[in-house]
Amino acid sequence: MGAAVALAAGMLVCLAPAAHAAAGATLPFTSVEAESATTTGTRIGPDYTQGALASEASGRQAVRLGAGRRIEFTVPRAANAVNVAYSVPDGQSGTLNVYVNGTRLSKTLAVTSKYSYVDTGWIPGSKTHHFYDNARLLLGQNVQAGDRVAFESTGTQVTVDVADFEQVAAAATQPAGSVSVTSKGADPSGQGDSTQAFRDAIASAQGGVVWIPPGDYRLTSSLGGVQNVTLQGAGSWHSVVHTSRFIDQSGSSGGVHIKDFAVIGEVTERVDSSPDNFVNGSLGPNSSVSGMWIQHLKVGLWLTGNNDNLVVENNRILDTTADGLNLNGSAKGVRVRNNFLRNQGDDSLAMWSLYAPDTNSSFENNTISQPNLANGIAIYGGTDIAVRNNLISDTNALGSGIAISNQKFLDPFNPLAGTISVDGNTLVRTGAMNPNWNHPMSALRVDSYDSAINATVAITNTTITDSPYSAFEFVSGGGQGYPVRNVTVDGATVRNTGTVVVQAEAQGAAVFRNVTASGVGSAGIYNCPYPSGSGSFALTDGGGNSGWNSTWSDCSTWPQPGQGNPPQDPNRNLAKGRPxxxxxxxxxxxxxxxxxxxxxxxxxxxxxxxxxxxxxxxxxxxxxxxxxxxxxxxxxxxxxxxxxxxxxxxxxxxxxxxxxxxxxxxxxxxxxxxxxxxxxxxxxxxxxxxxxxxxxxxxxxxxxxxxxxxx
Incomplete structure (x- = not known):
């Protein structure tokens, strides 16, 4: 590479990074944004203001339908089902009429504010949030690419954000030798309490499979003592369990496999002292969760104890009032991959190394949309952690797309150690104004909040697009001025940042190679450590950088695009750098x-x-x-x-x-x-x-x- 030079001395010619795997999950549905559909309603947004309806929408835009107003989507693929993300005013409920190619269906889509408008006043800086919800519908017929599916308000004002079109497979059949919950008395109509039937089936099927046939099943309390068993449904659109607490256990010998059904709860507010989660505690080593639809719970999976070698894959986690998944210390060899998460009320995916470090675990190829109070992915401590090939969009309020942090929250905490690999991630419209700091947060943040970062943090092959504020941030968010060390940023494409590419506010150092930027809002670099005088941050040019060698000169002011839709130059070229x-x-x-x-x-x-x-x-x-x-x-x-x-x-x-x-x-x-x-x-x-x-x-x-x- 030759001798490194300071960035202020000039940039070298860009070297294109090597080809890399696509970011995000492979999903069974295709999403269509409401703002791209045909409508007689009113488009709202874009807006980045915390607490504004458009700011929590996918793409920061949505379509508002008054009574009798309609939105019509062109179907992008063969489908027989649709899931709609929407919002209605607080305290209201209603229905949407549904049309296929102009013909009204007998079915309607129910919409409600019941699971929305969450208040978390004990979290400093938070406002009422979580405005959107998801509602799904089997159309009862097959539609083809190019067909039209429309939704019409029947009276209640409905704001439509996005529609997911899917071809749902027929219900699976019962595996040979399995124990059906209905054989133990479970009620597939949802009228009776099926809790004891589920417990009895689990007890009978040790080493085998508990079968959950198509139907709706109501549980009135959580399941415990789950180990050495597979819980399997006929598909997440067919087998549905209604409960706000599915598994709650502090330990298990493991070998638990949960697959192919839905768990839909009734959680309407976040109560951190209540285990209102799909899984609370431990599934035990060598377990798996796959093919699940998890909705209206506080947390999808809050994992403590021994969950070594757990695999969580191919799931949908929607509308949680707190985290989607949190590895809450001691996890080893956990793989969380190919999941879709939308509308979380805290971090969508998190590792928190409380009591013991999460070790050799990874978040890979997940698609995350609209975490509306914190980060898309957060790594709070841990040893040898990987965050690879994830697609994260539209963070809001108190977080970044990805946060690599030594924020401990509680003791005993295990800070970052070993190698933290952040590779191949794509971040779109991520980063937000933190109302506590009155200060912006970047798309990708490295934060020595409660202690110095001494781990090796390798950030490679990153794409950051339309960040409302900055792209990369190095900060000691607790205000103690702890250093951020041993960081390399190698291979990044940054497009259309609202303020700067690098936001350096801690002492420490980072090396940048092959980082190219276009459409930079204010300057390439803001280098003003906080607290003032706590030490400098050294940015070293490793070669191949371009487009961001200017420096914001006045540390007494922050280059503010405004806490709202970051203003763009009205004379900017909208086509520059676009596909x-x-x-x-x-x-x-x-x-x-x-x-x-x-x-x-x-x-x-x-x-x-x-x-x-x-x-x-x-x-x-x-x-x-x-x-x-x-x-x-x-x-x-x-x-x-x-x-x-x-x-x-x-x-x-x-x-x-x-x-x-x-x-x-x-x-x-x-x-x-x-x-x-x-x-x-x-x-x-x-x-x-x-x-x-x-x-x-x-x-x-x-x-x-x-x-x-x-x-």
Whole structure:
């Protein structure tokens, strides 16, 4: 690498990181955002203000439906079921009419505020939160990609956030030799109390399988003494257990396998002294939880005691008033992978090394959306921990996308030790204003809150997009000025941070390599340790960094985008750095060259094959008033006219014409630039330019496509 140099001395040329596995879980459903659907309702957001309805929505946007108003989704895949994330005003309930291709179903979707509007006044800085809930429905028919599913308010105001479309498999059949809970008297109608029947079936099936047939089962108290048994349902849409406390036990010999059913509770407020959890305590070593739907509980899994080699995979954890999962000390070899978590009231996934360290455990390939009071993933202490290939979006209020922290909360605490590997994660719209500090938190935070960080913290292959504040933060959040040491950030792409790329507020050091940034809001670096005079933070340039070598100069002020939707430059180019695709490209002249900010590089379509199209995904629906189309400014490019039509789409599948085909003159004498003015009210996410002719070359050509919201 050669001698390292200070970042302030300048950046080196970017070196592209190696190819890496995709972040997030492989899910059985496809989500469609409400703001991309067709609606007669009102779009709200984007908004980042704690306590605002849009701020807790996926994408920070949603659609409000008054009485008789409708939202219609284009189905992205074959499906027979839908889950809708929604909000209704506090204290209200209602229904949504459901339509498939314009025909109203006999079924309706019930909506309620019962599980929303949670108050946690004992947590400093928290406000009423947890505004959204999820409701699911089997449609009773198959729909295909391109079909339309609509929801209509019947009177209650309903704010729709996102719809998940899924093809639910038929109910599984009973495994041979298993003990059915109904054979012990369980009531699949949900009317009777099935608690004792579940206990009796577990006692009878030691070493075997307890079968939970399709149906609804009501338990009035928790199960204990669960060990050496498999609890298996017919599928999470078919076998449903209604209880707010499923398993509560301090220990187990292990070998517990829980799979393929739903546990749905009735938890409406967070009471930390109550074990209102799917699992509270221990399943014992070599256990597993898979294929579960867990909803309306305080915590999904609050794990204490011996849970060594536990595997938690392929589950959905929704609408918990506190954590989704917390390894609360002493866990060894735990793997939490390929899970989907939405709308947690605290950390979605956490390891907390209380009493003993969590060791050699990992969170891998999970998709996390809308933790509305804390972090997406939090590691509080522990030894040799990995956080790999997770997709986290839309944190709100008191947290980051990922927090690596020595915040102890209670003693005895085991600080970070060994190697903490944070690799391949994608963070979208993560980070928030902390109302206690009146200070922002980053997308990825390393925090020496209660003690110095001496572990090796290796942060690699990270993508951070649209952080409302900063990308990376190094802080001693307890205000004691403990150092953050031994950190490397190697391979990161940062796009559109509201303030800075690096927020350094502790003494210590970090090395940065191959970190590229674009769309930086204020400056590359804020380096102002707190408390003042507690020591400096050394940022070392390991090479390959670009786009963030400026430094915020005044430590007496924070570069504030405002606690609300961080203001963007109204003249910013909405297309710069966004994903681009094309119907074809010639040699190295690929679509991304048209949005890379370099007017000397260019996209060229397949030759002699008009029409050709270039499509840019702006990331969210934007009001676009003006396009600036460019060719390289070099005089070697002769003047030419290209015939271009402009199309737009909000969902990426249905396009409408925004500006019809017209010839645009590109002349190097005037900068090789053409401007396209679009009609007022042009809202689109996907911008498509279709080229049907070019007098200078038999292909479509653009060196830059710029989109602006100003006329």
């Amino acid at each position: 681009a695709t094309a119907t074809g490209s010639q040699d190295v002249y690929t679509p991304g060259k048209a949005v890379d900010g370099d007017a000397n590089s260019y996209w060229e379509s397949t030759n002699n094959a008009f029409p050709q199209s270039l499509t840019v995904d702006l990331g969210s629906a934007e009001s676009v008033r003006r396009l600036v189309l460019k060719l390289p400014p070099s005089s070697a490019w002769g003047a030419r006219t290209q015939t271009v039509a402009v199309l737009g789409s909000t969902d990426g599948s249905s396009y409408s014409t925004v500006a019809g085909p017209q010839g645009y003159r590109f002349d190097p004498a005037t900068g090789n630039t053409a401007t396209v003015t679009l009609p007022v009210g042009t809202d689109l996410r996907y911008l498509r330019l279709t080229v049907t002719a070019n007098t200078g070359w038999p292909a479509g050509q653009f060196s830059e496509v710029e989109a602006y919201s100003t006329s």
